[in-house]
Amino acid sequence: MSAPRIHGIVLSGVGGQGVLSLAQIVLEALRRSGLHALQSEIHGMSQRGGSVHAQVCFSDVPLTSPIIDEGCADLLIALEPLEALRYVAMLRMNGQLVVSEEPQADMEGYPPLDDVYAALKRVRGCHLVDTEALARRLNHRQAGGMALLGLASTFLPVSEGVWHEVISQRFEAKGARVLEKNLEAFQAGRGLVHDPVGV
Amino acid sequence: MAQSTLALGVEAVGCAAFDAGIKGAFGYPGTPSTEGFEYVEAMIHAEPEDRLAQWAANEKVAYDLALGVSYAGHRALVTMKHVGLNVAMDAYANSALTGVRGGLVLLVADDPGMHSSQNEQDSRRLAKFAWLPVLEPSTVQECYDFTWRAFELSETLQVPVMVRLVTRLAHCRALMIRREVLAPTGLGLAPKETIQDWVLIPSNARRRYLDLLAKQPRMVEALSSMNRLVAGSGRRGVAVAGMGRAYFQQLALEHPELNAMPRLEVAAYPMDPGLEPAFLAQVDEVFVFEEDYPVLEERLTFQRAGKIHGRLDGSLPRTGELTPRLLKNALGLVTTEGQAASSLDLPIRAPRFCDGCGHVDAYEALQEALRNLGLADARVFGDIGCYTLAAQEPMTAIHAVVEMGASISMAVGAAMAGQTPSVAVIGDSTFGHSGLPALLTAADSGVNVTILILDNRVVGMTGQQPSQALDQVERMVLGMGISEAQLQVLTPLPKQHEANVKALESALGHPGPSVVVFRRECIQSLRRGVLKDHDRELRACVEQVGCTPEVRP
Numbered sequence A: 001m002s003a004p005r006i007h008g009i010v011l012s013g014v015g016g017q018g019v020l021s022l023a024q025i026v027l028e029a030l031r032r033s034g035l036h037a038l039q040s041e042i043h044g045m046s047q048r049g050g051s052v053h054a055q056v057c058f059s060d061v062p063l064t065s066p067i068i069d070e071g072c073a074d075l076l077i078a079l080e081p082l083e084a085l086r087y088v089a090m091l092r093m094n095g096q097l098v099v100s101e102e103p104q105a106d107m108e109g110y111p112p113l114d115d116v117y118a119a120l121k122r123v124r125g126c127h128l129v130d131t132e133a134l135a136r137r138l139n140h141r142q143a144g145g146m147a148l149l150g151l152a153s154t155f156l157p158v159s160e161g162v163w164h165e166v167i168s169q170r171f172e173a174k175g176a177r178v179l180e181k182n183l184e185a186f187q188a189g190r191g192l193v194h195d196p197v198g199v
Numbered sequence B: 001m002a003q004s005t006l007a008l009g010v011e012a013v014g015c016a017a018f019d020a021g022i023k024g025a026f027g028y029p030g031t032p033s034t035e036g037f038e039y040v041e042a043m044i045h046a047e048p049e050d051r052l053a054q055w056a057a058n059e060k061v062a063y064d065l066a067l068g069v070s071y072a073g074h075r076a077l078v079t080m081k082h083v084g085l086n087v088a089m090d091a092y093a094n095s096a097l098t099g100v101r102g103g104l105v106l107l108v109a110d111d112p113g114m115h116s117s118q119n120e121q122d123s124r125r126l127a128k129f130a131w132l133p134v135l136e137p138s139t140v141q142e143c144y145d146f147t148w149r150a151f152e153l154s155e156t157l158q159v160p161v162m163v164r165l166v167t168r169l170a171h172c173r174a175l176m177i178r179r180e181v182l183a184p185t186g187l188g189l190a191p192k193e194t195i196q197d198w199v200l201i202p203s204n205a206r207r208r209y210l211d212l213l214a215k216q217p218r219m220v221e222a223l224s225s226m227n228r229l230v231a232g233s234g235r236r237g238v239a240v241a242g243m244g245r246a247y248f249q250q251l252a253l254e255h256p257e258l259n260a261m262p263r264l265e266v267a268a269y270p271m272d273p274g275l276e277p278a279f280l281a282q283v284d285e286v287f288v289f290e291e292d293y294p295v296l297e298e299r300l301t302f303q304r305a306g307k308i309h310g311r312l313d314g315s316l317p318r319t320g321e322l323t324p325r326l327l328k329n330a331l332g333l334v335t336t337e338g339q340a341a342s343s344l345d346l347p348i349r350a351p352r353f354c355d356g357c358g359h360v361d362a363y364e365a366l367q368e369a370l371r372n373l374g375l376a377d378a379r380v381f382g383d384i385g386c387y388t389l390a391a392q393e394p395m396t397a398i399h400a401v402v403e404m405g406a407s408i409s410m411a412v413g414a415a416m417a418g419q420t421p422s423v424a425v426i427g428d429s430t431f432g433h434s435g436l437p438a439l440l441t442a443a444d445s446g447v448n449v450t451i452l453i454l455d456n457r458v459v460g461m462t463g464q465q466p467s468q469a470l471d472q473v474e475r476m477v478l479g480m481g482i483s484e485a486q487l488q489v490l491t492p493l494p495k496q497h498e499a500n501v502k503a504l505e506s507a508l509g510h511p512g513p514s515v516v517v518f519r520r521e522c523i524q525s526l527r528r529g530v531l532k533d534h535d536r537e538l539r540a541c542v543e544q545v546g547c548t549p550e551v552r553p
């Protein structure tokens, strides 16, 4: 009997960007796809602009550890470029990184942006997404997170229909317009080409 | 059909308490325990008949409320973080002697690694100290199932039962399968013939202590099915508990050869004293994986010195959280080579005050007032809440943060030692939690202390729960004996800066105790409209019956 494959996703960003809410969408989507999934989150003072990260593990067998070991994550979804760099070592050699280009630089000692981008481009499987341009195009200021999820979704064993179901359920209460905007952002991300570092 | 849903570990405890028919849930917010109370609170508010959920002024009050519900014959849940149990310890330790009537379950969430706490104490030690049972789940489903079990045990053994979680489990989200919901039922008041059991005067307490000790073998027996010895091959074994059990179990999925190791699996204490010798007889070498203090490890080490690997012999770090990587390293497993860490210097993104937070204005006024009085070096005693962030560079406006309520008493102590004027900074809910008795002493002492109460109207840091001191702060201050002349209420806004500095200078100049309240609602709670209904009712009340804003509607 061979050991079951355990998959890991890391999500990172800054408090207030919606990292935990994305993680919950991912968790629910995996669960609805018949997989066993666990999510771990570290929050506490997250409302006040600190780093926030969450992890999701899944497999087709029941799991008990909510934490992914370094070098074992298949996918890193980062809502902020510096917050992506913090977790690069979590990725497998052939893992994928889906990251927003938009910095949240209101902190002490944020490195020069060019250095940050250069470092990201050295990561294998890095998909750098210009979320700002995308948000402008879609006329939806907060499109970034959903678009990143859209692109990331193409790496996950979840059907488009399930993603829509989960996203709909999540935004239902906020009205048809908000839901439509979020689905649009998700689809836009899903449509981005798989071209590491060229997106 | 059984309902299933995704829930956090702490939420699963709250949900199970509801399903097991509690009458009341009580707690004081504290990461990572907060959501456990909030979950059961939401369930109770959705069906309020017969049930009640109430945040308490502090953990001791919460515990006593739960004990009262138990005395009245109903099941109760009380929730807190690990350091909160220090505050509730008097109630907890003594309720071991009184025993319970309705099942009483205490959810405690420990924070190894100190993600948002001032220490990483292990609540299993406090349970042992009180001679009480503690259950230690390792998955979200176990959080749910163990909580049910805890209620049953509590009623069978007639003692409070602790369910102990750690951050990783408290904030692990996974599937939870629920059972049939029990309506809250009552056993009726503690019967007349047991009244003396509840009256802990020395003659009764001596008897009750003996009773508690006599219950120990029954506890061991009742819990024995939760701990087990798994035979294996080879002379290398593992002893696992809590998240150590969870991590090891998953590691064994990836490395099936680990399944052959003899195992001691622990999920409840006190454990059968025969279990450890039986385990040690099977192995020459043991790895101990448990979260936080080396509780199991110490017990095993007492039984047999040598080749017990864990936090004490350096196989695992002495402090901090357990991780799957630490287990792999200790067991000598090959770790996966992943992508290289970024070589770029990554500065820490420290948490900071929200833009526009009133605390910042209050601190700026304080710092300027101290400078103007030639007291730029004055030490300021801080407390626990968002305003603790002022201890960080570059603000460094507070110079001691110890535990809830310490600011006022430490400032009084320092003033008594000649360090004047002495300044304390405390939030409104921390003031209600344990600042009140300190202020009573401050007023009585008459020493030169200036106490700033930063009133943001909510418990900001833990998610803006309404503060118990809401709209009551001035009355509380006066009630503790501070004179009206020495109480000022200011608004922390940039445009009020000059006036605030002046007011602080006068308070600092006063040779006795004085209090300055800075009141402005937390930005986050304003944004979420947490107090919208409250304030609307308050306004209506003022307009209609002319009651003062000081009085709650």
Ligand code: SF4
Pocket: A047, A048, B352, B353, B354, B356, B357, B358, B359, B386, B387, B456, B460, B461, B522, B523, B524, B525
């Ligand atoms: S949560 Fe509220 S009290 Fe805390 S920093 Fe933000 S505005 Fe200030």
